[in-house]
Amino acid sequence: MNGDIDWLLMAFKILAVFFLVGMNGFFVAAEFALVKIRGTQLQPLVDEGQRRAKIAHFIVDNLDAFLSACQLGITLASLALGWIGEPIFETLLEPVFHWLDIDSYREIISFGFGFSVITILHIVVGEVAPKSLAIQKPLPTSLWVAYPMMWFYKISYPFVAVLNWASQQLLRIVGIGTATESNDQHSDEELRLLVASNTEQAKRSRLGRDIVMNALDLGNRIAR
Numbered sequence: 001m002n003g004d005i006d007w008l009l010m011a012f013k014i015l016a017v018f019f020l021v022g023m024n025g026f027f028v029a030a031e032f033a034l035v036k037i038r039g040t041q042l043q044p045l046v047d048e049g050q051r052r053a054k055i056a057h058f059i060v061d062n063l064d065a066f067l068s069a070c071q072l073g074i075t076l077a078s079l080a081l082g083w084i085g086e087p088i089f090e091t092l093l094e095p096v097f098h099w100l101d102i103d104s105y106r107e108i109i110s111f112g113f114g115f116s117v118i119t120i121l122h123i124v125v126g127e128v129a130p131k132s133l134a135i136q137k138p139l140p141t142s143l144w145v146a147y148p149m150m151w152f153y154k155i156s157y158p159f160v161a162v163l164n165w166a167s168q169q170l171l172r173i174v175g176i177g178t179a180t181e182s183n184d185q186h187s188d189e190e191l192r193l194l195v196a197s198n199t200e201q202a203k204r205s206r207l208g209r210d211i212v213m214n215a216l217d218l219g220n221r222i223a224r
Contacts, residue, residue, distance in 0.1 A: 006091075013088050017118070020081040021126045027073035029130035030149050033141035034059055034066060041139055055146040068163045069153045081122060089114030 039060050045053030059066045090110040097106050134141045153160065 010088065010091060013084055017081065017085045017088065017121070020077045020084070021121050024074055024077040024081065024122065024126035025130035026145065026148070027070045027077065028127055029134040029141055030145040031067060031070040031074070032131050032134035033138045033145060034063060034070075034149075036135060036138040037142045042142070045143075050143075052143040052146045055150050056142045059146065059149060060142075065160055065164060066149060066153055068160045068167070069149065069156055072156055072159055072163065073152060077126075078122070081118060081126075085118040086111060086114040089117065 034056075037056070037060060039057055042053050042057045042060065046057050090107065093106075093110050093113065097103075097109075102109070
């Protein structure tokens with residue numbers, strides 16, 4: 001019966017590992033999608049009355065607070081993953097050690113194998129894949145994470161408020177002001193690249209493209 005209980009506990013821990021990896025991936029996807037999405041992209045959906053779009057727009061308007069919530073979620077998921085994940089392999093590899101008659105360095109081998117597997121899962125499933133998804137599809141990703149992010153933010157608000165306060169104090173100590181919405185605007189060079197790369201629009205209206213380029217150049221010209 002004890003063996004059954006052990007295996008049930010082991011199955012629960014394995015499921016917990018995949019859950020935590022998924023949670024880490026969720027917060028990573030949310031972070032990158034919310035940074036990349038613009039309020040102007042969400043506004044048409046807001047005008048249509050889509051609830052998810054309204055929530056996503058609110059999150060974008062309060063980005064710093066929700067990014068802190070994302071970081072809190074990523075940190076908690078990563079710490080819990082290391083705490084639960086790595087010890088699993090010591091139990092799973094015990095029959096292998098017994099069969100191979102390995103008595104020395106069991107803990108080192110188990111730790112190394114477990115650390116490698118958890119790291120690969122964490123990087124591939126919990127980091128790289130969700131980041132790529134969010135960068136390539138920021139709008140649907142932002143809509144998908146809107147409700148869960150709002151719920152998590154409300155639950156973790158006291159911790160997020162403390163994190164924001166601490167980060168602002170740290171920035172003040174090193175002489176850096178807190179970021180505002182104006183810091184997130186496109187620079188002239190970014191606008192030039194956006195206009196120049198939009199070949200479809202250029203085919204439709206070469207005149208409109210030239211007007212935008214000339215307007216950007218106007219600030220660099222000297223009036224006589």
